[in-house]
Amino acid sequence: MTDATNHTQTQDAQMGDYFALMKPRVMQLVVFTALVGLLVAPVGVNPFVGFVAILCIAVGAGASGALNMWWDADIDAVMKRTVNRPIPSGAVQPGEALGIGLALSFFAVILLFLATNALAAGLLAFTIFFYAVIYSMWLKRSTPQNIVIGGAAGAFPPMIGWAVATGGISIESVLMFALIFMWTPPHFWALALFVKSDYGDANVPMLTETHGRKATRNHILGYCVPLVVVALWLGFTSVGGPFYLAVAVALNLWFLKGCYDIWTRTDADSDADNHAVEKHTFKVSLYYLFGHFTALLIEALLRAYGLTAWAGW
Known part of the structure; x- marks a missing residue:
């Protein structure tokens, strides 16, 4: 803990501090992709059961965030973009974050098991464990491939949603997982x-620190190419269709161009315009993922009215 953190530790935590502990922005993405996975599945789900399932997934994501913040408090206290998080700012005590994370984890997994099925609950439990232990406690501080392998934690939600509805795993849910997994790096x-x-x-072995910015640019383009393949492949499964494919083509051309532009730049180029291309491509990446899953949702709606060209592939 820094001196600044110790100085502010006595302040009373507000409800907003506890909510921030659960990384609400990340939770939004988790909830959205899990909901899409549930709704595009070929098996319908009782609305109340579906609500409980999404609630459990959201709580599980929040639990992961709390456990991550508990473990990474020392890193967060050093990094500019995280120094105001609840623990380094002194709003929430580390022990509180650990207790909240563990309690929410057990609650989410057990309730999801009771409301749906063992596979969905097992996937949620593994996701929490993977993010809190495999990624946060091991990968993040030990390898520049932390984002690559650790990205699996954020890729499981649509698989969980699919499992809630079907009780199983299929090529569609695997490709939704792969889309997020390949997008993350x-x-x-x-x-x-x-x-x-x-x-x-913060002594985090991010690729930019261990291998340099040029190598990072190479990796960005290297991962974007197979990402395009996964995104388009998903369009030819039972959850895809003409609308999704049209959106995917547009989004992948946009994102691929951004990654290519990053790849062609030098350090001098980036420094000269204050990383304008990198910042733009990062924003594009947010639209990219949201756009794909929104297109899947719209495709499911079109399919429900018999308006898709290749339902049942």
């Missing part, structure tokens, strides 16, 4: 290129 490495000093100050 270029998304975060684009961010790392313009907040690189934060990771270095």
Whole structure:
């Protein structure tokens, strides 16, 4: 803990501090992709059961965030973009964060098991464990591939949603997982290129720090290419269709161009315009993922009215 953190530890936590502990922005993405996974599945779900399932997934995501903040409090206290988080700011005590994270984890997994099925609950439990232990406690501080492998934690929600509805795993849910998994590295490495000093100050072995910015640019483009393949492949499964495919083509051309532009730049180029291309591509990456899953949702609605061209592939 820093001196500033120790100085502010006595302040009373507000409800907003506890909510921030659960990383609400990340939770929004988790809830959205899980909801899409549930709604595009070929088996309908009782609305109340579906609500409970999404609630459990959201709570599980919040639990993961709390456990991550508990473990990473020392890193967060050093990095500029995280120094105001609840623990380093002194609003929430580390022990409180640990207790909240564990309690919410057990609540979410057990309730999801009782409301749906063992596979969905098992996937949620593994996701929490993977993010809190495999990624936060091991990968993040030990390897520049932390984002690559750790990205699996954020890729499981649509698989969980699919499992809630079907009780199983299929090529569609695997490809939804793969879409998020392959998207995560270029998304975060684009961010790392313009907040690189934060990771270095915190001794986090981000690729930008261990291999340099040129290697990071190479990796961004290298992951974007197979990402395009996964995104388009999903369009030819039972959850895809002409609308999704049209959106996917447009989004992938947009994101691929951004990654290519990053790849062609030098350090001098980035410094000269204050990383304008990297920042733009990072924003594009947010639209990219949201756009794909929104298109899947619209495709499911079209399919319900018999308006898709290749339902049942």
